[in-house]
Amino acid sequence: MAKSKLAWLVPATITGALIPFASIAWRASQHRLGANPIATALNQIGLLSLIFLCASLSCTPLKIAFAWNWPLRVRRTLGLCAFFSVVLHFLVYLILDQNLALGAVLNDVLKRPFIALGFTALVLLVPLALTSSKRAVARLGFRRWQLLHRLAYSIGLLGVLHFYLRVKADHTQPIVYGLVLVLGFALRGLGRLKKSRDLRLRESLRAARSEWG
Amino acid sequence: MRNLPRPPASSEITAPELYARRREFIKTGALYVGTSAALGAGLISLSGLGSADPPTTPAPLPPPASGAAPWRIAKRGQFALGEAQTSYQDITTYNNYYELGFSKSEPASLGFRIKPRPWTLRITGEVEQERTLDIDTLIRWFGLEERVYRMRCVEAWSMVIPWLGFPLADLVKKLAPTSRAKYVRFTTLFDPEQLPNQESHVLSWPYVEGLRVDEAMNPLAFLALGLYGAPLPGQNGAPLRLVVPWKYGFKGGKSLVEIRFQEHQPQTTWNRAAPAEYGFYANVNPAVDHPRWSQASERRIGEFSRRKTLPFNGYAEQVADLYRGLDLTRSF
Numbered sequence: 001m002a003k004s005k006l007a008w009l010v011p012a013t014i015t016g017a018l019i020p021f022a023s024i025a026w027r028a029s030q031h032r033l034g035a036n037p038i039a040t041a042l043n044q045i046g047l048l049s050l051i052f053l054c055a056s057l058s059c060t061p062l063k064i065a066f067a068w069n070w071p072l073r074v075r076r077t078l079g080l081c082a083f084f085s086v087v088l089h090f091l092v093y094l095i096l097d098q099n100l101a102l103g104a105v106l107n108d109v110l111k112r113p114f115i116a117l118g119f120t121a122l123v124l125l126v127p128l129a130l131t132s133s134k135r136a137v138a139r140l141g142f143r144r145w146q147l148l149h150r151l152a153y154s155i156g157l158l159g160v161l162h163f164y165l166r167v168k169a170d171h172t173q174p175i176v177y178g179l180v181l182v183l184g185f186a187l188r189g190l191g192r193l194k195k196s197r198d199l200r201l202r203e204s205l206r207a208a209r210s211e212w213g
Numbered sequence: 214m215r216n217l218p219r220p221p222a223s224s225e226i227t228a229p230e231l232y233a234r235r236r237e238f239i240k241t242g243a244l245y246v247g248t249s250a251a252l253g254a255g256l257i258s259l260s261g262l263g264s265a266d267p268p269t270t271p272a273p274l275p276p277p278a279s280g281a282a283p284w285r286i287a288k289r290g291q292f293a294l295g296e297a298q299t300s301y302q303d304i305t306t307y308n309n310y311y312e313l314g315f316s317k318s319e320p321a322s323l324g325f326r327i328k329p330r331p332w333t334l335r336i337t338g339e340v341e342q343e344r345t346l347d348i349d350t351l352i353r354w355f356g357l358e359e360r361v362y363r364m365r366c367v368e369a370w371s372m373v374i375p376w377l378g379f380p381l382a383d384l385v386k387k388l389a390p391t392s393r394a395k396y397v398r399f400t401t402l403f404d405p406e407q408l409p410n411q412e413s414h415v416l417s418w419p420y421v422e423g424l425r426v427d428e429a430m431n432p433l434a435f436l437a438l439g440l441y442g443a444p445l446p447g448q449n450g451a452p453l454r455l456v457v458p459w460k461y462g463f464k465g466g467k468s469l470v471e472i473r474f475q476e477h478q479p480q481t482t483w484n485r486a487a488p489a490e491y492g493f494y495a496n497v498n499p500a501v502d503h504p505r506w507s508q509a510s511e512r513r514i515g516e517f518s519r520r521k522t523l524p525f526n527g528y529a530e531q532v533a534d535l536y537r538g539l540d541l542t543r544s545f
Contacts, residue, residue: 008241012248019253020260034318035299035307035514036370047260099518104507112505165505168368169415169486170315173262 006070013074017081020048021088038096045089046118047173050159052082054180057156061184064191076132079152083129086122114165121158124151156181286377286442287356292433292531294361299372301441303514308448309366310467311416312401312408324447326407327468332452338474339394348452352438354387355379359442360435362458364465365497365526371511376456377439382430384472390426394474397429398422399455402468416482422455422466423479423493425535433458433531436469459528461495492545496536497526501545 024041027033033040056078059071098105108115128149130136137145160181164174306321313320332348357377365371385397403419405411411418428434435456438445445451450467457464463483473479483491490504499509499522510519525532536544 008245009248012245013252015245015249016252016256019249020256023253023257035303036317036512038512038517039370044260047262048256051256051259096517097512101510101519104509108507111502112507114505169311170413 006073009070009073010077013077014081017052017078020044021085038092042089042092042097045085045092046163049082049085049089050163050177052078052085053152053156053159054177054184056082057152057181058184061187061191064187080129080132083125086125090119090122114162117158117165118162121155121162124155124158128152128155153181153185283352284439284444285357286359288358291358291360292362294363294373296363296373297515298361298375299514304372304374304440305446305449307514309368309462310448310450312410312418312420313448314410315415320448321446323409324449324451326409327402327447327451328407329444329447329452332470334453334469335471336388336473337471338398339391339476340474341389341391348438351379351384351436351453355383357438360456362433362435362456363526364456364458364462365511365522367461367463367491367495367503367508369506369508369511369522370514371520371522371526372514375441376435376437377442378435378437378453378456380432381434381436381455382432384436385426385429388472388474390474393476394426396475396478397424397426398471398473398475398479399424399466399469400471400473401466402470408468416486419470420466420482421479422464423481424457424464426474428457428532428535431532431535433528459497459525459532461491461497463491464495494536494539494541494544496532496541496545497522498524498541498545500524501542 024033024044028037028041031037056075059075059078062068062071094100094105098108109119110116128151131140131145131148140148157178160174160178163177164171167174305324307317308320309317310320310324313323313326330348334346334348334351335343336346337343356379358379359375359377361373361375363371364374399422401420401422402408403411408418424434435458437450437454437456438452440449445454447468450465450469453469454467455465455469478493481491481493484493497508502508508522511522512519523529
């Protein structure tokens with residue numbers, strides 16, 4: 001990897017991804033998160049989680065749209081950042097916001113649709129994080145691994161819905177993140193269409209060649 | 214001949230293959246630092262949207278408006294709580310005033326846009342005489358009384374605020390509503406110049422709230438003109454706002470321009486936007502959850518542990534009689 005021109009990309013992504021968390025911790029220590037610091041931290045970490053989810057789900061569409069390869073190099077890193085952020089978001093909710101009142105949390109998870117959706121996303125992220133290594137791909141076999149990791153699409157949508165249902169009146173932000181995901185899905189669809197068309201084109205070319213040859 | 218310094222040990226000499234790649238190291242380092250800094254800055258600004266950092270310097274107490282009635286506190290101490298008061302900084306930087314911004318901190322930075330004088334209040338509907346009152350006339354009529362009230366937001370946080378104003382009942386009595394007046398409708402300022410978010414259609418503007426006349430006559434219902442001994446800053450509803458301490462905070466319409474007495478229950482803003490979530494009564498009730506979150510407990514601003522929410526926000530003794538025979542789970 002040392003020879004690779006992009007060896008700095010993954011370390012830079014990890015460092016950059018940690019900066020907003022460091023910023024929240026720093027501002028909290030300086031009493032600069034406002035009158036309700038726990039709510040501010042909870043909301044900002046939640047939003048970071050959704051940003052990482054959308055970013056990791058945008059890597060493939062970026063490759064399709066611009067024929068870039070570098071997004072695929074940070075896809076796993078961004079996915080793991082999303083997992084880290086979602087876990088932190090949940091811990092802030094559980095410990096700081098709810099003061100470990102497990103009964104109240106359980107009640108929330110079961111009764112409040114937006115919390116149930118967010119919690120489902122967290123649970124679904126666990127197997128993806130556990131099988132994020134190259135070894136796991138080898139162990140599962142690529143087809144099965146790929147099938148499992150398609151869960152990421154639903155996790156992204158769950159994240160957007162969780163945010164949408166939480167907002168009181170101004171739905172602009174959750175809609176924007178939803179559109180990012182939808183655009184990504186559309187590009188994937190187009191990419192698949194193009195691939196199969198290329199395949200058909202190649203086959204017909206081959207057929208034509210054999211006819212002439 | 215001068216002694217030359219001893220040459221460095223040969224082990225310290227950079228290997229030629231590394232020396233040859235020195236430019237590459239610098240470039241890679243720069244790319245690493247630049248990319249992580251740009252990514253970090255981008256993430257901070259994206260995740261801060263909607264919860265912008267509050268101003269770090271304490272908000273100054275606004276001076277009394279020129280031409281205003283003398284600002285003298287005539288009475289103190291009714292309904293004292295014995296609970297710590299929320300700081301002036303927190304009360305004036307953590308606000309829900311959607312017309313000034315959707316985040317909690319935006320209203321504080323745009324509150325100056327509200328011009329508190331000259332200001333008039335229209336009295337309309339089922340009253341002896343429809344009229345327009347100057348705000349300073351109200352201060353002269355009723356004087357200023359300090360009331361320390363709990364404020365419980367529907368979002369499950371709360372504050373303790375020393376308001377300055379006069380009982381709504383005093384005004385209602387003075388206006389002599391007719392026997393057909395069953396409800397009071399409070400209409401707040403509509404002016405996109407002063408309230409820029411009224412250009413957006415997230416809620417229907419102007420913001421409208423309402424009470425039953427007997428609720429308005431309850432000694433706790435209050436019209437506030439100030440807090441912490443000074444005139445209300447814009448973000449807290451300058452120059453005149455409703456305070457109904459046993460109800461969720463959104464009942465307290467800010468920057469009031471009209472009080473109307475009417476026979477029918479008024480259509481209120483949040484109730485119209487989401488009737489399943491925000492009832493007309495909006496009495497603080499730990500037993501009736503908001504459909505999306507629990508109302509059983511709250512975070513008092515400035516405290517770490519949550520508090521149990523009290524029925525009628527702790528004012529049951531004064532107001533529970535108003536709702537005798539009413540099913541509070543249906544009329545929430």
